[in-house]
Amino acid sequence: MxxxxxxxxxxxxxxxxSPEEKAARDSVRHWVDExxxxxxxxxxxxxxxxxxxxxxLADLGVFGANLTGFGCAGMSxxxxxxxxQELERGDSGLRSLCSVQGSLVMYPILxxxxxxxxQKWLPELAAGRLVGCYGLTEPNAGSDPSAMRTTATKDGDLxxxxxxxTWITNSPIADIAVxxxxxxxxxxxxxxFVVERGTQGFETPEIKDKLSLRVSPTGEIQLNECxxxxxxxxxxxxxxxxxxxxxxxxxxxxxxxxMGAATDCFETVLDYGLDRIQFDKPIASFQxxxxxxxxxxxxxxxxxxxxxxxxRLKDADRLSHVQVSILKRNNVxxxxxIARTARGMLGAVGVSDAYSVxxxxxxxxxxxxxxxxxxxxxxxxxxxxxxxxxxx
Numbered sequence: 001m002x003x004x005x006x007x008x009x010x011x012x013x014x015x016x017x018s019p020e021e022k023a024a025r026d027s028v029r030h031w032v033d034e035x036x037x038x039x040x041x042x043x044x045x046x047x048x049x050x051x052x053x054x055x056x057l058a059d060l061g062v063f064g065a066n067l068t069g070f071g072c073a074g075m076s077x078x079x080x081x082x083x084x085q086e087l088e089r090g091d092s093g094l095r096s097l098c099s100v101q102g103s104l105v106m107y108p109i110l111x112x113x114x115x116x117x118x119q120k121w122l123p124e125l126a127a128g129r130l131v132g133c134y135g136l137t138e139p140n141a142g143s144d145p146s147a148m149r150t151t152a153t154k155d156g157d158l159x160x161x162x163x164x165x166t167w168i169t170n171s172p173i174a175d176i177a178v179x180x181x182x183x184x185x186x187x188x189x190x191x192x193f194v195v196e197r198g199t200q201g202f203e204t205p206e207i208k209d210k211l212s213l214r215v216s217p218t219g220e221i222q223l224n225e226c227x228x229x230x231x232x233x234x235x236x237x238x239x240x241x242x243x244x245x246x247x248x249x250x251x252x253x254x255x256x257x258x259m260g261a262a263t264d265c266f267e268t269v270l271d272y273g274l275d276r277i278q279f280d281k282p283i284a285s286f287q288x289x290x291x292x293x294x295x296x297x298x299x300x301x302x303x304x305x306x307x308x309x310x311x312r313l314k315d316a317d318r319l320s321h322v323q324v325s326i327l328k329r330n331n332v333x334x335x336x337x338i339a340r341t342a343r344g345m346l347g348a349v350g351v352s353d354a355y356s357v358x359x360x361x362x363x364x365x366x367x368x369x370x371x372x373x374x375x376x377x378x379x380x381x382x383x384x385x386x387x388x389x390x391x392x
Contacts (some may be wrong), residue, residue, distance in 0.1 A: 007266065011301045013308055017078070024075055025082035028060055032090040040091050040215065041353055047214040049093065051173070058128030062087065062098045064106040070122035072106070078311035081256030085307075088260035092363035093216030095257040100169045101125060103249035105132030108178050108192055111245070112237040121176065121194065133174035133204075135165035135195075135221045136243050142167075143376050145180075146240055150223060152181040152193060152233075159183075159193065159233060161201075161226040167370070171204040171219035178234075179221065180243045192237035193228050201226035212366040248321045251371050252314060255327035256307045258335035258367060259300060261360045265335075265342040266296045268355055272346060292345060296338045303331040322384040329377040336364045 008014065014022070039050045057063065061073035066080035075083070080102075088095035106125050109117055124130040141147040150163025161181055171177065177195045182188040195202050203222040210218060234242075270293060273284030283289050310327050313319040339361035343350040351358055368374055379390045 007263065007297060007300065010297055011304050013304065016308065017082075018076070021076060021079040021082055024061075024065075024073075024079040025086055028062065028083045028086040029089070031056065031060055032086055032094075036090045036094060040094075040356075040359075043215045044091070044353065044359055045214075047208070047210065049097065049173070049215055049217050054097075054128045054131065057098065058126065062102075063126050063128060064102040064110075064122070065098075067102065067106055067110055067122075070110070070118055071126035072122070076311075077252070077314040078308065081253065081307055081311050084253045084257040085260035085263075088257035089264045090260075091215045091359065092257070092261055092367055093213045095253070095260070096169050096213065096216045097131075099250050099253045099257070100134055101132055103253055104134035104246050105176070105178050107249050108134075108234060108237065108242070108246050109194065112192055112234040112242055113194075114235050116231070117194065117234070125176075130175040131170055131173050133168050133170040133177045133221070134246070135168055135171075135177050135179035136247075137165055137167050139164060139166050143373060145243065148180065148182060148190070150179070150181040151184050151188075152191065152228075153184045154230070155227070157230050158227045159230060161193065161195070161223040161228055163223050165221040165223075167207070168204070168219055168221055169213075169216055169370075171221055172206040172217045174204060177202075177204075177221055178246075179223070181223075189238060190240045190243065192234035192242060194232045194234065195221075195223075195226065195228055196232075199226055199228060212362040214362075244321075247371055248324050251324045251328040252310070252319070254367060254371055255303075255310070255324070255331045258331050258364065259303050259307060261364060262296070262300050262303065262331075262335035262338040265339045265357050265360050266293070266300060268357055269293070269296075269342045269345040272355070289345065292341055296341060299334040299338060303334050306330060322381060325372070325377040325380050328372065329374055329381070332364065332368050333374060336361075336368050339364050 043050050062083055064072040065075045065083055066077050068074040084095050087098055106122055109121055125132055136145055138148050152159045152161050175197045179193050179195050180190055183191050201224040204219045206219040273289050274282050276283045310319055310323055342357045343361050383389045
C-alpha cells in the first residue's frame with residue numbers, strides 16, 4: 001500500500017496563506033471540534049441552536065470578522081472565508097448565524113448607517129451581546145425583491161412599518177432586525193430600518209418542522225403598524241441596490257463556507273471506506289469507491305481555488321457581483337453533489353445521524369436555494385455574458 005496523500009496537500013494552498021489567515025482558520029477549526037461538534041447532533045435533533053456558544057463565537061472574533069473598527073476583528077476576506085469554511089464543517093446553520101450577523105446586519109449598519117448608529121449597535125453585535133437578522137424576503141417576493149409589499153410611512157418623528165418577511169435566519173432569537181421597506185412618501189424607494197426587539201407591532205414567529213438547517217433558528221418578521229424612530233432609518237440606504245449589496249457580501253461567505261461541509265463529507269467517507277470491510281477488503285479498495293473519492297476531491301480542490309482567487313480579488317476591491325454569483329453557484333452545487341454522493345457511499349447508515357453526512361446533505365438543500373437560487377444566479381451570469389436579461 002502506498003502512502004496516503006492528504007486533501008490539503010492535493011489542494012496545495014498552504015503556502016499561499018499568511019500566518020494570520022492560517023491562525024484564524026486553525027483556531028476556529030479547534031473550537032468547532034472541541035465545543036460545537038459534541039453538541040451538534042442533539043441540536044439538530046431538537047432543532048435548537050446552542051445559545052450558550054454565542055459568547056464563545058464572539059470571543060473568536062467571527063462576528064463581522066472582515067469588518068474594521070467597532071470591536072470587529074478586521075480580518076482579510078480570505079481569512080474570513082477560511083473561518084466560515086471551518087464553521088460550516090460543523091454545520092451550515094452555525095455558519096449561517098455568523099454570515100447573517102456580519103454580512104447582513106453589521107455590514108449594512110456600517111455601510112449605510114450614520115456614526116451614531118454604528119456606535120450604538122456594531123460593538124454590541126461584534127461582542128455577541130446582540131444578535132441580528134435581515135428582513136428582505138417576503139412570502140410573495142422571493143427571487144424578485146423589487147416586488148416587496150412592506151411599506152414605511154413617515155409620521156412625524158417616526159416611520160410606521162407594515163408588512164411581513166419570511167424564511168428569516170435568526171429572527172426568533174434576534175434582538176434587532178435590519179428590515180427593508182418601500183417608503184411611501186419617497187416614491188416607494190427601498191430603504192433600510194433597524195427595528196429593535198420590544199417595538200410594538202414587531203413579532204418574529206418561528207418556522208417549525210424544518211427538515212433542513214435545523215440547528216439554525218428560522219422564522220418570520222411580522223410588522224403591524226410597527227412604529228420605528230426616524231433615527232433608525234439607515235440614512236445612506238437608497239434603492240434596491242443597497243440590500244443587494246448586502247447579499248453580495250453574504251454570498252461570498254457562502255461560497256467559502258460550503259467547502260467546509262463538502263470537506264467534512266469527503267473526510268467522513270474516506271475514513272469509512274478505509275475502515276469498512278466487505279468481501280474481505282476495505283471498500284476503499286474498490287474502483288467505484290475510489291472514482292467517487294477522486295471526483296469529490298477534484299471538486300473540492302476546484303472550489304477551494306476559486307474561493308481563494310476571488311477572496312484575493314475582494315481584498316484588492318476588484319471582485320464583482322457576477323464573480324460572486326459564479327462562486328456561490330459553483331461551490332454550492334459542488335458541495336450538494338458531494339454530500340449526496342457521500343450519503344450513498346455510507347450505505348444504510350448514511351441516513352442516520354451517526355455520521356454528519358445526511359445532516360450536511362439536508363442543510364445544503366437550503367443553501368442551494370437561499371441568497372439567490374441556483375437558477376437565478378445562472379440567469380444573472382447569463383445576463384452578464386450576453387447583455388440580455390432572461391428575467392423580463
